[in-house]
Amino acid sequence: MIISVVSGKGGAGKTTLAASIAQVFAAEFYDLDVDAPNAEYFLKPDFSSKIPVTQPVPIFSEELCDGCGICTKECRFHALYRIMKTVYLSEPLCHGCGLCKMVCPQQAISYQDSLVGDVRSGYSQRTKNMVHVGDLIIGSTRGTYLISEMVKKIDRDKLSVIDGPPGNSCAAVAAIKPADLIILVVEPTPFGFHDMQQTEQIVQQMGKNYLIIANKAMSDASVEEYFKNKPKKAALTIPLDDRYHEANLKGEILSQQFSEIYRGLQQIISPELTRP
Numbered sequence: 001m002i003i004s005v006v007s008g009k010g011g012a013g014k015t016t017l018a019a020s021i022a023q024v025f026a027a028e029f030y031d032l033d034v035d036a037p038n039a040e041y042f043l044k045p046d047f048s049s050k051i052p053v054t055q056p057v058p059i060f061s062e063e064l065c066d067g068c069g070i071c072t073k074e075c076r077f078h079a080l081y082r083i084m085k086t087v088y089l090s091e092p093l094c095h096g097c098g099l100c101k102m103v104c105p106q107q108a109i110s111y112q113d114s115l116v117g118d119v120r121s122g123y124s125q126r127t128k129n130m131v132h133v134g135d136l137i138i139g140s141t142r143g144t145y146l147i148s149e150m151v152k153k154i155d156r157d158k159l160s161v162i163d164g165p166p167g168n169s170c171a172a173v174a175a176i177k178p179a180d181l182i183i184l185v186v187e188p189t190p191f192g193f194h195d196m197q198q199t200e201q202i203v204q205q206m207g208k209n210y211l212i213i214a215n216k217a218m219s220d221a222s223v224e225e226y227f228k229n230k231p232k233k234a235a236l237t238i239p240l241d242d243r244y245h246e247a248n249l250k251g252e253i254l255s256q257q258f259s260e261i262y263r264g265l266q267q268i269i270s271p272e273l274t275r276p
């Protein structure tokens with residue numbers, strides 16, 4: 001089973017809660033926030049391997065290419081451009097989709113592997129399980145590819161927690177796609193609710209089962225007011241509390257330090273794990 005923890009807005013506490021969920025259920029952890037992975041700050045894994053992830057990118061035969069420009073027009077990601085009769089690749093933009101090779105009338109395109117990032121793995125004494133961290137090459141736009149490659153390695157027979165990218169990008173969708181349960185973390189502010197709604201729509205359109213956690217709530221009343229007319233309420237509300245903030249700054253896992261967080265997560269997620 002895969003639990004993906006996502007949030008429409010950065011800074012909502014997604015990673016903090018993903019680490020806590022992994023600790024409560026001793027789950028394998030996948031940090032798929034590949035642009036800025038930081039769950040290791042809480043999980044403190046003992047990294048033992050680092051595996052490169054590559055993606056095929058096109059190369060062009062000078063002999064065969066006649067500079068027709070069809071590939072540059074067809075590429076959906078604007079990764080190809082032509083100067084005079086020569087085609088060039090802007091590699092960070094290439095998604096390795098293979099379309100350019102398909103449309104080339106001269107069969108002038110072949111592929112070679114290009115490094116997208118690395119996956120570091122190691123055991124965490126804190127969660128009693130493995131942690132895998134995706135590190136995207138700085139400046140690359142190929143986070144979705146790296147995430148998809150990491151997702152392929154997840155053993156669905158085990159319980160795994162994904163810390164997804166914030167926002168509603170393709171990369172976030174790639175982290176939502178494999179999940180059996182989504183934990184949608186919202187910071188109860190106007191911005192937080194606005195961005196959460198967009199993520200919630202994506203989750204609903206993908207037909208995913210999900211729970212909402214309102215994190216850093218100024219008051220229960222403000223959360224209740226927002227969800228008053230909504231069909232889906234927050235399953236758990238975590239207050240804005242200086243003790244949690246200080247524990248965060250020290251790199252502590254909240255569920256390990258605060259029994260109310262441990263119990264709250266256990267109560268809302270346990271029934272979902274046994275759902276047929």
Ligand code: SF4
Nearest residue numbers: 075094095097098100
């Ligand atoms: S593989 Fe796809 S994304 Fe990359 S250059 Fe070709 S058409 Fe564009």
Ligand code: SF4
Nearest residue numbers: 065066068069071104
């Ligand atoms: S489609 Fe093929 S022949 Fe035309 S510019 Fe691209 S690589 Fe060259």
